[in-house]
Amino acid sequence: xxxxxxxxxxxxxxxxxxxxxxxxxxxxxxxxxxxxxxxxxxxxxxxxxxxxxxxxxxxxxxxxxxxxxxxxxxxxxxxxxxxxxxxxxxxxxxxxxxxxxxxxxxxxxxxxxxxxxxxxxxxxxxxxxxxxxxxxxxxxxxxxxxxxxxxxxxxxxxxxxxxxxxxxxxxxxxxxxxxxxxxxxxxxxxxxxxxxxxxxxxxxxxxxxxxxxxxxxxxxxxxxxxxxxxxxxxxxxxxxxxxxxxxxxxxxxxxxxxxxxxxxxxxxxxxxxxxxxxxxxxxxxxxxxxxxxxxxxxxxxxxxxxxxxxxxxxxxxxxxxxxxxxxxxxxxxxxxxxx
Numbered sequence: 001x002x003x004x005x006x007x008x009x010x011x012x013x014x015x016x017x018x019x020x021x022x023x024x025x026x027x028x029x030x031x032x033x034x035x036x037x038x039x040x041x042x043x044x045x046x047x048x049x050x051x052x053x054x055x056x057x058x059x060x061x062x063x064x065x066x067x068x069x070x071x072x073x074x075x076x077x078x079x080x081x082x083x084x085x086x087x088x089x090x091x092x093x094x095x096x097x098x099x100x101x102x103x104x105x106x107x108x109x110x111x112x113x114x115x116x117x118x119x120x121x122x123x124x125x126x127x128x129x130x131x132x133x134x135x136x137x138x139x140x141x142x143x144x145x146x147x148x149x150x151x152x153x154x155x156x157x158x159x160x161x162x163x164x165x166x167x168x169x170x171x172x173x174x175x176x177x178x179x180x181x182x183x184x185x186x187x188x189x190x191x192x193x194x195x196x197x198x199x200x201x202x203x204x205x206x207x208x209x210x211x212x213x214x215x216x217x218x219x220x221x222x223x224x225x226x227x228x229x230x231x232x233x234x235x236x237x238x239x240x241x242x243x244x245x246x247x248x249x250x251x252x253x254x255x256x257x258x259x260x261x262x263x264x265x266x267x268x269x270x271x272x273x274x275x276x277x278x279x280x281x282x283x284x285x286x287x288x289x290x291x292x293x294x295x296x297x298x299x300x301x302x303x304x305x306x307x308x309x310x311x312x313x314x315x316x317x318x319x320x321x322x323x324x325x326x327x328x329x330x331x332x333x334x335x336x337x338x339x
Contacts, residue, residue, distance in 0.1 A: 001067070001109070001176050003168055003183035009152055010169050010184055016123070017152035018143045019159050019328065020166035020185055021106050022078045022288070023071035028105070030060045037070075045070070048086045051098045052105055055140045059105075061133050067109035067176075072101060073139055077325050078163025081291050104139025108168075111176060119176035126176065131333055144331035147172070160188055161323030165288050187287045191301060192316045195309045196280040197222055197251030198258060198273045199243055207236040208243065212258050212273055213284065213298065214251065215314045223255035223314070226294030228284050249277025256292070281307045289317060 009017070026045055029036040035053045037046045046053055052070060060066065072083040082101050088094055110130035111119055118126050127145065134142050146152055156167045166187035174182060194213035202209035210229035214222045231239065252258060258273050284298035292314070 001178055001183060002181045003185035004181040006184050006186055007189075009149060009156065009167055009186050011149045014172050015149070015169050016145050016147050016172050017149065017155070018108060018145050018168045018170075019155055019164040020168050020187065021069040021071055021143070022080050022163050022165045023069040023083060023103075023106070026068060026070050026105070027111075028056055028060070028064075028066045028068065028107075030056065030062060030064045030066075032062050033057075035060070047091070048088070048094055049098065049103050050095070051102045055138065056105060058137060059107075059135045059140045061113075063112075063114045064110065064133060065112040066107050066130065066134065067111055068105055068107040068143075070103050070105055071139070072103045073325050074101070074163075076163070076322065077161065080163070080295070102139070104141075106141060106143050107134050108143040109176065110134075119178075121175065122173045123170055123176075124172045136332055139329075141329055141332040144328065144333070156186065156188075158321075158323050159328055160320040162325040162328055164328070189285050189287050191283055191285050193281055193283050193304050193307055193312050194225065194298075195222060195251070195278045195312045196243075196276060196282060197224065197278050198275045199239070200227070200258075200273050202236050202240075204233070204236070206240050207233070208239040209236070210297070211239075211282070211300070212252070213282075213294075214255075214278065215312050215316065216310060217255065217314050220310070221255040222251055222278060223292065224252050224258045225256075225292065225314075225317075226284075226286065226298050227258075228282070228298045228300045230297070230299045243274075243276055243280075246276040246279060247274055249275055249279075251275050251278045278309050281305075281309055281312055292317075 025040045026037055035056050038044050049070060072079050086097055107130055110126045113129055118129060130142055136142060152167050166185060169184040194215060196211050197214040198212040200209045210227040213226050215225050216222050281304040283301045283304050285301055286294040286298040288295045
């Protein structure tokens with residue numbers, strides 16, 4: 001069951017709210033001694049998270065199906081970068097990381113118990129079953145939930161410091177509807193002024209596919225932080241004409257670049273972007289940072305002719321106030337002492 005993005009937290013009778021956890025969505029099937037962990041599209045995940053299988057075996061009864069999120073708690077809250085590093089082809093590497101940076105699991109729905117399909121039941125009844133049959137311990141717990149929209153708004157702002165990236169709202173009486181966007185997700189969204197340091201050509205000749213964005217560090221070095229591609233076909237053609245006089249300039253190179261080598265692009269062809277003189281500034285909206293860059297594509301808002309490129313600095317991306325993940329976990333109902 002999926003969620004539709006909205007800008008505001010919905011209010012009114014019948015709504016309940018939960019933190020939006022920043023991890024990998026996963027379904028857990030427990031059958032006897034076997035625990036199967038898979039992504040929402042059915043891809044198996046157990047080989048990447050052996051410690052999660054051990055923790056779930058301790059938390060779950062012999063016959064159950066649970067919906068939830070694999071998370072990786074770090075010293076500053078949830079660490080999505082470290083979690084992503086767990087998807088590695090080498091078993092030795094996975095084992096090493098499972099010991100050094102163990103992951104956990106947040107449960108937020110119960111889909112089956114024994115041979116009974118719980119999906120037709122109201123969400124409040126499914127949650128009751130989850131609380132009765134999920135034995136929380138350590139980083140394995142049931143997500144907090146509230147019917148108080150004021151509390152949900154406080155979570156939205158406070159919990160970001162622990163790595164949660166918004167709030168999920170669902171109807172308390174709603175049955176479980178696989179594949180349908182019947183919940184609501186409200187994610188953090190911020191704006192930032194960025195230098196346009198390059199572009200990737202569009203699929204149609206003579207157009208721009210995406211703008212490559214950068215920010216200057218304290219030493220005056222320009223670093224690539226993400227891209228924006230929210231343009232119509234007409235705008236992509238006009239962009240090409242706008243950028244043509246700036247092509248060939250020096251932008252990225254001294255710092256982080258768009259095609260920096262990684263294990264994901266190893267062996268691929270060279271750069272697929274066109275450098276520009278760093279003279280244009282635009283304002284974009286982004287939802288979440290992954291380390292020093294935007295995790296997802298940002299949304300173009302407007303050009304900033306009034307702002308100097310050198311004023312586009314990384315200090316604009318100040319992290320949220322720190323908030324203890326342990327404080328959030330303590331709100332989980334039905335927890336037992338960690339062991």
